[in-house]
Amino acid sequence: MKARVILALSFLLILGINVSASDDRRKRWWDWPSSSKAGNSICSSVVLPLYGNVYPQGFYYAQINIGHPPRPYFVDPDTGSDLTWLQCDAPCVHCTQAPHPYYRPNNDLVPCKDPLCASLHAGDHRCDDPGQCDYEVEYADGGSSLGVLINDVSLVNLTTGVRITPRVTIGCGYDQIPGPSYQPLDGVLGLGKGKTGIVSQLHSQGLIRNVVGHCFSSRGGGFLFFGDDVYDPLRIVSTPMSRDYRKHYSPGYGEVIYGGKQTGLKNLLVIFDSGSSFTYLSSQAYEGLLYLVTKELSGKPIKEALDDKTLPFCWKGRKPFRSIKDVSKYFKPLALRFSSGWRSKTQFEIPLEGYLLISSRGNVCLGILNGTEVGLQNFNIIGDISMQDKMVIYDNEKQTIGWTTANCDRPPKLDTRAFD
Numbered sequence: 002m003k004a005r006v007i008l009a010l011s012f013l014l015i016l017g018i019n020v021s022a023s024d025d026r027r028k029r030w031w032d033w034p035s036s037s038k039a040g041n042s043i044c045s046s047v048v049l050p051l052y053g054n055v056y057p058q059g060f061y062y063a064q065i066n067i068g069h070p071p072r073p074y075f076v077d078p079d080t081g082s083d084l085t086w087l088q089c090d091a092p093c094v095h096c097t098q099a100p101h102p103y104y105r106p107n108n109d110l111v112p113c114k115d116p117l118c119a120s121l122h123a124g125d126h127r128c129d130d131p132g133q134c135d136y137e138v139e140y141a142d143g144g145s146s147l148g149v150l151i152n153d154v155s156l157v158n159l160t161t162g163v164r165i166t167p168r169v170t171i172g173c174g175y176d177q178i179p180g181p182s183y184q185p186l187d188g189v190l191g192l193g194k195g196k197t198g199i200v201s202q203l204h205s206q207g208l209i210r211n212v213v214g215h216c217f218s219s220r221g222g223g224f225l226f227f228g229d230d231v232y233d234p235l236r237i238v239s240t241p242m243s244r245d246y247r248k249h250y251s252p253g254y255g256e257v258i259y260g261g262k263q264t265g266l267k268n269l270l271v272i273f274d275s276g277s278s279f280t281y282l283s284s285q286a287y288e289g290l291l292y293l294v295t296k297e298l299s300g301k302p303i304k305e306a307l308d309d310k311t312l313p314f315c316w317k318g319r320k321p322f323r324s325i326k327d328v329s330k331y332f333k334p335l336a337l338r339f340s341s342g343w344r345s346k347t348q349f350e351i352p353l354e355g356y357l358l359i360s361s362r363g364n365v366c367l368g369i370l371n372g373t374e375v376g377l378q379n380f381n382i383i384g385d386i387s388m389q390d391k392m393v394i395y396d397n398e399k400q401t402i403g404w405t406t407a408n409c410d411r412p413p414k415l416d417t418r419a420f421d
């Protein structure tokens with residue numbers, strides 16, 4: 002019951018890429034590598050529908066089409082990591098159950114000297130075999146993938162109606178260790194800002210602007226987009242990406258606002274991470290928030306439901322709750338406030354739906370978890386639950402993170418830009 006709900010996959014954090022580990026798990030490919038560049042200069046966007054939900058499924062996923070002929074794969078869109086990889090029949094040493102047959106790699110190996118390989122291995126870049134680029138990614142939940150980089154083609158529909166097949170570099174993952182929040186998917190879609198991120202790859206081929214965004218619907222599904230002609234920039238609230246912390250999409254330090262009031266819970270280093278289903282606060286802030294929430298509940302006809310293990314904290318009322326509306330008199334909205342320039346502040350609003358969920362047993366559970374407990378150290382993560390029904394935009398050219406309330410149920414109509 003607990004397994005799927007607790008952590009979503011894949012916030013690739015502090016751990017980074019670990020290349021030195023496990024030489025014995027590596028494979029050798031003897032085929033000759035080759036590389037080429039697609040020379041296209043259309044400027045447009047790509048919109049991909051999303052499937053899944055925060056609860057009960059525990060994750061969102063998108064379909065990508067890779068190979069020649071193209072085959073479909075379901076992948077976890079992860080703004081917390083840079084590498085796209087698929088479970089790969091290389092053959093596979095350890096693969097997990099997947100919705101599609103494992104990816105069959107071609108012979109187009111990425112050589113060790115390739116800049117994408119070097120960027121993955123920042124720091125200690127050793128080439129044991131110049132003909133291939135081994136990788137290993139470890140995620141904050143303890144899951145990992147080990148494999149080799151491959152060049153292949155991806156079938157992509159541009160919003161202009163043009164269909165293209167750009168060359169992309171992806172990981173052929175032949176040895177996966179699932180984390181506790183294991184998801185039955187074909188792989189991960191790396192949306193981070195590194196060179197290997199899928200968005201910077203498409204951008205470097207002149208296909209799109211270096212912008213990625215997502216819109217998770219609280220009713221399930223939503224959409225993901227690359228490029229910048231999908232939203233109206235005038236409706237976006239935005240804040241600069243942190244200069245102190247460049248590795249992930251971070252607006253820097255934030256402060257928790259509860260019920261419109263300052264809480265003193267501040268100087269929290271925040272990261273936006275679509276690879277995490279829930280939101281995490283580091284231990285002190287988490288305890289501070291728990292204190293505020295439980296204080297608010299005292300004397301009300303609602304008490305902790307110790308037998309509900311959906312999430313660490315659940316509460317039951319006199320009757321089972323059917324929707325968040327039923328608990329609106331017991332909880333207050335949250336917000337995170339960031340400094341977005343000289344004396345200006347930007348606020349990321351988190352309504353009740355952004356941090357609470359109704360469990361299958363009709364209790365209300367807190368969708369904010371203790372980050373210190375799962376090894377996130379001082380990082381605070383805004384996960385999918387808090388980004389629902391918002392368009393969140395990571396603009397790597399302007400170096401900003403922006404958001405706006407949106408109806409994520411309908412993919413954007415590009416001509417009308419009709420968003421609420």
Ligand SMILES: *[C@@H]1O[C@H](CO)[C@@H](O)[C@H](O)[C@H]1NC(C)=O
Binds near residue numbers: 066156157158
């Ligand atoms: C591209 O668009 C066509 C027509 O709308 C659709 O049938 C197809 O599934 C789309 N392909 C991809 C890769 O999204």
Ligand SMILES: *[C@@H]1O[C@H](CO)[C@@H](O)[C@H](O)[C@H]1NC(C)=O
Binds near residue numbers: 288371375
């Ligand atoms: C949060 O996690 C830390 C580290 O495991 C632990 O010491 C602390 O008691 C936890 N706080 C709560 C309220 O669970």
